Amino acid sequence: MNLNTITDIKRPASCDDIGSWGDGYSWLAGGTWLFSEPQVAVDTLIDLDALGWTPLTATEAGLDIAATCRVVQLHDFAGPPGWRAVPLFRQTIDAFLMSFKIWNAATIGGNVCMSLPAGAMISLTAALEGVCTLWPREGEPREVSVVDFVTGNHRNVLQRGELLRKIHLPAAALSKRAAMRQVSLTKFGRSAALIIATVGEGGADFLLTVSAATPRPVQLRFATCPSADELRQTLEARLPPDAYFDDVHGSAPYKRHVTHYLAEQIRTELA
Amino acid sequence: MTHYHVNGRHYAAEPAAGQCLRTFLRDLDVFGVKKGCDAGDCGACTVHIDGKPFHSCLVPAFRGEGREITTIEGLATNGEPHPMQKAFHNAQAFQCGYCTAGMIMTAVTLTDAQKSDLPHALKGNLCRCTGYRSINDALHGTCNIEADVAGKALGASLPNPFTDAIVTGKARYTMDLAVEGLLHLKVRRSPHAHARIVSIDRRAAMAVPGVLAVYTWEDVPKRLFSSALHEDHLVDPDDILLLDNVARFAGQRIAAVVAETEAAAEAGCRALQIDYEILPAVFDPVLAVQPGAPLLHDKDQVTASDNIFCTLQGEIGDVAKGFEQADVVHEETYSTTRVQHVHLETHGSIAWKGEDDRWHVRTSSQAPFAARQKLAYIMGIPPRDLHVFTERVGGGFGGKQEMVSEDLVLFATMKLGRPVKWEWSREDEFIGATTRHQMTTRVKIGARRDGTLTALDVEVFSNTGAYGGHGGETLGAAMASPIAAYRCANKKGIGHAVYTNMTPGGGFRGYGASQTTFAVECAIDELARILEIDPFEMRRKNVVQPGDNVESIWKEPSDASFGSYGIEECLGIVERELKKGNGVAKPDGADWAEGQGIAMAMLECGPPTEHRSGAEMRLLPDGTYHLACGSTEMGNGITTAHTQIAASMLGTRADDIDIINADTDRTPYDTGTFASTGVVVGGKAVHLAAEAMAVDILDFASRHAGVPIDQCRLDNDGVICGNQRISLRDLHAEGAKVDHRFSVTRKAYLSPRTIAFNVQGVRLAVHRVTGEIRVLHSVHAADIGRPINPMQCRGQLDGAVAMGYGWALVENMVHDANGHMVNPQLRNCRIPTFADTPHTDVFFADTTDLIGPLGAKSQGECGINPVAPAVSNALADATGVRFARLPFTPDRLFAKLSSAT
Secondary structure: OOOOOEEEEEOOOOHHOOOOOOEEEEOOOOOOOOHHHOOOOEEEEHHHHHHHOOOEEEOOOEEEEOOOEHHHHHHHHOOOOOOOOOOHHHHHHHHOOOOHHHOOOOOHHHHHHHHHHHHOOHHHHHHHOOEEEEOOOOOOEEEEHHHHEEEEEOOOOOOOOOOEHHHHEHHHHHHHHHEEEEEEEOOOOOOOEEEEEEEHHEEEEEEEEEEEEOOOOOEEEEEOOOOOOHHHHHHHHHHHHHHHHOOOOOOOHHHHHHHHHHHHHHHHHHH | OEEEEEEEEEEEOOOOOOOOOHHHHOOOOOOOOOOHHHHOOOOEEEEEOOEEEEHHHHHHHHHHOOEEEEEEEOOOOOOOOOOOHHHHHHHHOOOOOOOOHHHHHOOOOOOHHOOOOHHOOOOOOOOOOOOOOHHHHHHHOOOOOOOOOOOOOOOOOOOOHHHHHHHHOOEEOOOOOOOOOEEEEEEEOOOOOOEEEEEEOOOHOOOOOEEEEEEOOOOOOOOEEEEEOOHHHHOOOOEEOOOOEEEOOOEEEEEEEEEHHHHHHHHHHHOOOOEEEEEOOOOOOOOHOOOOOOOOOOOOOOOOOOOEEEEEEHHHHHHHHHHHHOEEEEEEEEEOOOOOOOOOOOOOOEEEEEOOOOEEEEEOOOHHHHHHHHHHHHHOOHHHEEEOOOOOOOOOOOOOOOOOOOOOOHHHHHOOOEEEEEOHHHHHHHHOOEEEEEEEEEEEEEEEEOOOOOEHHHHEEEEEEOOOOOOHHHHHHHHHHHHEOOOOOEEEEEEEEOOOOOEEEOOOOOHHHHHHHHHHHHHHHHHHHHHHHOHHHHHHHEEEOOOOOOOOOOOOOOOOOOOOOHHHHHHHHHHHHHHHHHOOOOOOOEEEEEEEEEEEEEEEOOOOOOOOOEEEEEEEEOOOEEEOOOOOOOOOOOHHHHHHHHHHHHHOOHHEEEEEEEEEOOOOOOOOOOOOOHHHHHHHHHHHHHHHHHHHHHHHHHHHHOOOHHEEEEEEEEEEEOOEEEEHHHHHHHHHHHHOOOEEEEEEEOOOOOEEEEOOOEEEEEOOOOOEEEEEEEEEEEEEEEOOOHHHHHHHHHHHHHHHHHHHOOOOOOOOOOEEEEEOOOOOOOOOOOOOOOOOOOEEEOOOOOHHHEEEEEOHHHOOOHHHHHHHHHHHHHHHHOOOOOOHHHHHHHHHHOOOO
């Protein structure tokens, strides 16, 4: 929709060109959320596309995903054979409520910065132990894990004017086996629960990431693949009934119920 | 200036800073780019940028610079339609056509892999009309149309006469018009469910550059009216003012701002300083009737003592005695939800003063004539000074049987002298329009051991919300056909339509009958279960039959009678098909439970209140015909049906009938297209007019040729008089010489009303842990008389059944404790997508009606009614648990499922 309060678009070639951060400033990545609701507090958009970041950079250390990387670019990414978790990219992208057409515009960084419980790129990058590089307006870049980046429903650690530059997925995480389960109230609808686990060689380092069911991603790490009881008890301990996110895409009791069910399915699959 | 390439043309233009590509393209008069949601959820605005599909409402316009932008208008090459446009034509993959441009622009980009997985590929394209079946056909190259052969129009699957315009993006919907000097109106809506306005300071709003006027309750005529549209305005309470100083629901319009741009109008709305005195609010109709509940209306013509707008009650026989005679009794309270129509084209109107010194209102309405009467009354002007019309309407479903946008634009244009437009947003629809009435229905029903019903007692609480329009009529419908559908000597009912501080209830496909059908059909199923009687047998044993009194809870004579009777055949079809099966197996695994359920619904074809329609026909100099009928085409296919009725009476091709509709200047009066009247009233008028046209032509030809009239007959584009054939073109020329005008007009009135039936069968699987429901087999049989256009009738039923599944399984408007809608966006308040919509096998009973025109009955409405109860019955069959409250979303099922055996 038209954002009628916008009076200026800045298209800087470098972040240094922006000058001091105004109250009504907002970064513009894909624009797919920004243009989906009135943004009456915003008067200036700063177009990140003009910065020309390389969308995806794969090295031996892992995969760097620029914040402006389009969803479709990640969808089409084929990693080296040893990165066994890459199929998760498509699986989590398919878990989006959004159409494939939106993938052409929406960005990975935008989805993470929206910090919605059902942000599938949060689920993906959290599960693959992603680390965000943030560019504050003043001072040196800082790093924070995706799990810690999102602090609640539509809340994150970004300071005023701070920019998510990229997300690094370490090769070690990309090399693990992975499994995912998702449910929603309608067919291919917004996730009520999106659960991912990864496991290393010989069942070591079992990492369960609960998302959508909770306001922010929650990770449970086990040295080895847990038993059903151990998994259930750990889930109960970490996520009491009031830790679940109640919204129109699923009641909290339902999300708790299916989280346990799906987590156990994943455990069985990866065991 | 910036350079844009759109459909091969070059434009130098500058978008506003925050403008999206969708409106920028429309500013360039590229109107094929539609708005269904303006938020990326519906796909109606899909365009290609450098060959890739985008939702243009989410694309900042500046990003289109220097790129190749293609819209539906640019899809053809050298005037030759794209194969996908032809496929949509051949499959008739649309009804209102509003989603079509975006659907085609998406479809042409699909890879083979995507085409083999349409539920995924089309999740970003919403269609509210078709149930996606015909869209699926288009994508599989299915041709659903037949040839238009002179004399064979009746019963032929002919294409919609506006097909080419729809698939090329040329069809003009309400907002698809550039108007010189246009002003824009926006409203400020109440944030409070119940509040008195203490003051409105408009100074800051008037100071916004471009704002011309602010209107509040102090500025408008103090004439109470109802936004509901009916022939008899007295059936709805006059309880609304153009703008009021009391807000009775969160979302009620409080002030209107008119400005040179939408942006300025919005800024003006935000700048208004409104001081509210917040009043206690009530949202539940049962609580609203308790002593001490906050009172909604204290106007003198509405009862001042309580919130009950209307109570209907009656009893036939002796219900107490009936229950004494019963061997088994079932009693349960059922409840149904409010849902929004979500016609893809939102409400909106444009008004201006014409060179004829009259006021013109271009609108998206199901009833332009009734709207004109109300507008004339509110503004205090004679109706002849007012022209209300539609061009193409993007869906209605009852939501446009409501005058909610026309009044303010007309008022503003009369004040300011300049054209004024008001285009609603999707959020406006959710919070400011109407919904289906939420009803809570207690049913007590008794039967003998052999299944014979002995007593039926129904109590309804209908939540009519803040205003009572449609409240009485929907309650009347709720207390009528679902109860009358069963023969039972003892029936009793009481229903209350109650004011609350909720969004007002309105007309919605099924109109009150849907809600009671849900309750009664579940209850019948429960009785059958207790008695271990087959659900088909239970209905056969008790369904009303020719010769019975068609009565619910009143003994007064009714004009509803059986022009045909097809329920037994419908039950037989669904029973046969479910027994035969469709080969779709239950998913693997012990957690999946499988069950089957059926339900039926009866429809009296047309409203019990007054309804009339007129049609006018002329023979044109070129030997073709002009037909004018007041009915609205909003995807119901009524223009196709009307041309076919006329063509069949005149022995010509449907394509030789040029039709216009729904225009108070250019067509005869029509009450409105609602309450299943398009065929049985409008169609009857067309039938009579075409008959008169034929007589007029033959009469003139007989005199002209000197051949007795009984030796004259119409022959496509000519008349055969004895042994000579005169072309209609020549005949018209002869007539012109003697001032014979070849024009006729006829009126139709609705009485008696015939009766139609629908039966829905569902076999489904439900997952005991996740609560997921998969419909495995969906069968629908309709007793709609002779189908004028079988393809269209099937399409109407596809759409109605899909909407029924939406009501049962998907749609959920959620309000918080203060009466605010929590999810007024389509991504949060879902309607069925392709993936959510099961394929339904649709069948027709072989009936020819003796009352409806050419043997036809109503067909677009009633298909929705048996769907939700059939789903509930199938769930009960699968799990042993009765789910009595809609909707059946997994999070509302799972707790009972995991404890069920």
